[in-house]
Amino acid sequence: MSTAKACYYETLGVSKTSDGKTLKSAYRKLAMQYHPDRNPDNAEAEQNFKTVSEAYGVLSDEQKRAAYDRFGHAGVDGSRAGGGGFGGGQAADFSDIFEQVFGDAFGDVFGGGQRNSSGPARGSDLRYPLEINLEDAFAGKEVNIKIPTTKTCDECEGSGAEPGTEIETCSTCQGHGRVRMRQGFFTMEQHCRACGGQGTTVKSPCTGCDGVGTQATRRELSVTIPAGVEDGTRIRLSGEGAAGTRGGPAGDLYIFVSVRPHALFEREGADLYCRAPTPMAVAALGGDIEMPTIDGGRKRVNVSAGAQTGKRLRLRGLGMSRLRRQGRGDMVVELYVETPRNLNARQKELLEEFREECCPDSHPEHASFFEKAKGFWDQVTGEN
Secondary structure (H helix, E strand, C coil): CCCCCCCHHHHHCCCCCCCHHHHHHHHHHHHHHHCCCCCCCCHHHHHHHHHHHHHHHHHCCHHHHHHHHHHHHHHCHHHCHHHCCCCHHHHHHHHHHHHHHHCHHHHHHHCCCCCCCCCCECCCCEEEEEEECHHHHHHCEEEEEEEEEEEECCCCCCCCECCCCCEEECCCCCCCCEEEEEECCEEEEEECCCCCCCCEEECCECCCCCCCCEEEEEEEEEEEECCCCCCCCEEEECCCCCCCECCCCCCCEEEEEEECCCCCEEEECCEEEEEEEEEHHHHHHCEEEEEECCCCCEEEEEECCCCCCCCEEEECCCCCECCCCCCECCEEEEEEEECCCCCCHHHHHHHHHHHHHCCHHHCHHHHHHHHHHHHHHHHHHCCC
């Protein structure tokens, strides 16, 4: 690939009608192919990389592209440093191109991107898993927890330096926390290894924290779990995370709440569902059954005569508390008609009498089903 009067569109392998997205995709592919880091000591790849970068730098700019489309290279040669050479000004342009296409990580190769400031650093955020039962989620609760964390060193007050000694500006990076290195036409920037990006060095580290500025500890906190909290809720406690370094602010503590499954209730939002085994006689004749409620109480529920399995009874206002809102959800009782087992002789005798006395009207769904089944069999066998 040659840079001498090469058509920018041909250089990128696109047409003159290509949009910005197509240009960006073509440039990214070629830039990755010819990037010097992938082709060390390859002069041809380096030149190709310059060429595709120059082409994209013109075609990605609407004004430059318009001038190029109208006048060709003559329309944009004046904007190229050194008449098309790879000078410092153009390196800065390519930094912008790389930041736009690849992000700050590649922009730093050209000295672009954001700089990490030295000095105090914010502490890490901490995560604490907390498991509660459904009753606690309903009523809310104060919970005492112990978390492993860090605190500011008492001896050096977070500076990392032995009391009475001074913190010095890093002589390698002159306090910037980052250093630059030139490699060919690249200006590379990275964290200063001498000071770890802090911009300062400690000549006499604090013996209480080995110069870190923080000490390991366990902290006990009282956490309020609000009524109505749901499984997966995240509670943020600002400033209760790990201590910052060099006097920086503490991080945050995030408590992730999980609610254990309950033996009786299943939750769906603010509503509770409970499956209620119902004796066959009660379902057939009607009657009351006693149901537990999440607040520890009891509720008598009337079952109408002829109730079937799957019938749902909604008890208004007996569900879960609503998080940070007034009122409660509902409790839904789903009946499950239980066929009696382990019958004695007298019970079997009574059921035999009951079966003899039954008629199709006593079991309408049964009768309807077998009427349909009979019609199906007749159709299959061809009988009328």
